[in-house]
Amino acid sequence: MARIQLDELDGRGVSCILEPDVAAALVKSGLVNLRSEGNSTWRALPRGKVGCVSFRGIDVTVTSKATPASLLFYLAYAKDPGFRVGNVAAEAGDDLWAAFAETLIRTAELALRDGVLQSYLTVDDSICVIRGRIRVSDQVTRRHGAPAPVEVRYDDYTVDIAENQILRAAIRRMLGVPRLSNSARRRLAHLDGKLAGVTPVSAQRLPAWVKSRLNRRYQPALRIAELVLGDQSTVSKGGGAVLAGFVVNMATVFENFVVVAIREAFRGLGTTSAKFGVHLADGERIPMEPDVVHLRNDVPVAVFDAKYKLARKSGRYPNADIYQMLAYCTALQLRQGWLIYAVGGADTAAIRVKNGGIEIHQYAVDLRLKPAEVLERIEHIVRSSVAHLPAAS
Template identity: 25%
Template sequence: MPAYTVREWDKLSYGDGEGQIPAHHADRLAALAARSVFAGRGGDGVLEHGRHALRARGVVGILAAGDASLEILPKIDVAPGETPNHQNAVIRKRLVHMLAVALDLKIDLGVITDLAWQRETLLEILIRIFCDKLTTALRKGMPRRYLEREEDLPTLRGQLDITRQFTRHAVNSSRLACRFDLLSEDIALNRLMKAAVVRLLRVSRRSTNQQRLRELAFIYADIADVPPSALRCDEVVIDRTNRSWQELFAMARLFLQNRYQTTTGGAGQGTAMLFEMNALFEEYVGRLVVRALAGTGLAVSLQGGRLFCLSAQDSGGALFQTRPDILIRQRGRVVHVIDTKWKRISARIDDPKQGVTQADVYQMMAYAQLYGAPRLTLLYPHHLGLGAEDAVHACHRITGHATILETASIDVGSSADILTRFRSLLIGEASEGLMHV
């Protein structure tokens, strides 16, 4: 299968040469992208289907249609001078790191060789990680639970269901209406795992992944086949007896129905696994802020607050609810509001406003009014044009208020000391005074 790669907001021109995509492949992939929930009303929220090129937008992941696939990678700065394959490998690793943080997964990125990061697509790498984790977990045994069963048997097992006995078998005393608990492997968690294995077996193109998935499918042969649309994730029980399956549960949902991703099926239609970078960046930052501020006395709320901008005088209702990405509280009071934005801002020397939109500023001013926080932060991904290190780039005082609005960036291209860097950004010397206002 021909595999093509493009980075977020870049173009992939039509043609048969190196770094190009044949027009017939582009047409199929663009048609698949247009059916995604991220496509928007115009159908180009994932890919712009231009006259001369495909242009990726703010959604990353994998599209596969017909005999071709397209990998869309996020626009993350990497070391200049490296080959495109090496740069793409670094970006894949950073994206998997972001997914691991957002989904609370423990993934050892070092077990995958540099060559594999370069040769395999994001989807194949995620499948490989899933197979590794699932194989390791199954060596310790498949999860089982007691399920309540009702059967009509010749001898009593468990308890007699008197009501059913005297309504169904009133004239047939040879059958007993039994109710009993059966220790079974055919439970919601295993059905979810089997559905993920079956689905991945259809979309994987790497022979090694296909072989491992076939072996896993054989292990799950006695588990009921349930289509993804009929799976009941709410019936999955994760407790102390199967806590080690929490990560696999999250990964299976990622492949089947995770909120970041959409899947389109059907004969000849193709498949897609897509992630909206705005949502992924927000979740990634939120999880890291929670970890960075643990033990500091500061409480973190993600998508909290939910205060309304307006109160209707005639009906007494409320209008225009707010949902700040991150609220940081100290002794119950909101002291810091953070809103994440997955877009590249300019250095102040190039643009005093740094490309911050008026709508973003108005939004933060509304947060200042409603939540009374002395510090507001618009947080962006860092890039080399902003300097060597992530930092607070500008601080502004809102007119007529003591509230500070700042723009800052965090380097998602480097996982080294990420919690230390977040902690410094949030409660460094420059902000300690605000935290105690």
């Protein structure tokens, strides 16, 4: 398999020879742009997203600041802050396919270690023997007085429940991706066999499940399964070939992670709102949505904005970010604002705006660190913001 690897900030790209249908599929994936250089030669350039796509023997990977294992953690934690660093099993050096497969396998193995989860499921059925309760209305309208079959509703204790359906769908999708080791494929096939009797479901129509004490051992595996089956992940067939892809916008990943991490760090200290609506001008003109606003007694007391960008060569971040945070602070009537960057630049900086008394803090959160260290960094930022808050009345 021919491999093309790019960094998300690669401005030069990689030259490669591609058939037209392969080029079209790679562009459609959203991971890369292709610039024609003639004679079936293309220059692949990153498109502001990271991930991996494989089609007809071509494997394209765009890497991010975060390791594959860390990326999985950030995605899962944003969905469920109960997801723990230890739930991600892949080593930092693994590629994204291997990281996904190994994490799904290990979490699924733990979920199924004590047996396949069963629960009661309400079933509507047409049978010749009465079981449960007769659905009288359906019996009359469908059977017109015939004694059999009988329209009934009963509770069945079964493995064919939402949790197992989602898990099996993810395992089967993972079996369709390329470049997995024979060991990983054997383990996935073994897990699929354990879930025999579970109805295969489409990734586009996944059943809903609710966290509970009974499915606690399944929850890490279900979070990974949802990522495998999510909108950013595809495994499809076209022209006899399989296109497998996992593509994410890292700016969105970072923003979602920071929002949840800040909310968790503020837990018990008030209300934390994502995408808090505010207007800069009178008459509800010039609407704005800071990433995170913390409120006390429904009054904004702190504002945060996540920025997935590097500092310039000077070590400074774009002035536009300062202007944006200044607008947030002005509209919210706050004296402090916090900008959180994904990597690079000065570790911390505080900028006091002239003639306004507003102070804007810049913090770098390096995604090359281990996820536990990144969480500690977010908690430190929140503690710093709390120290600047006015005393509670």
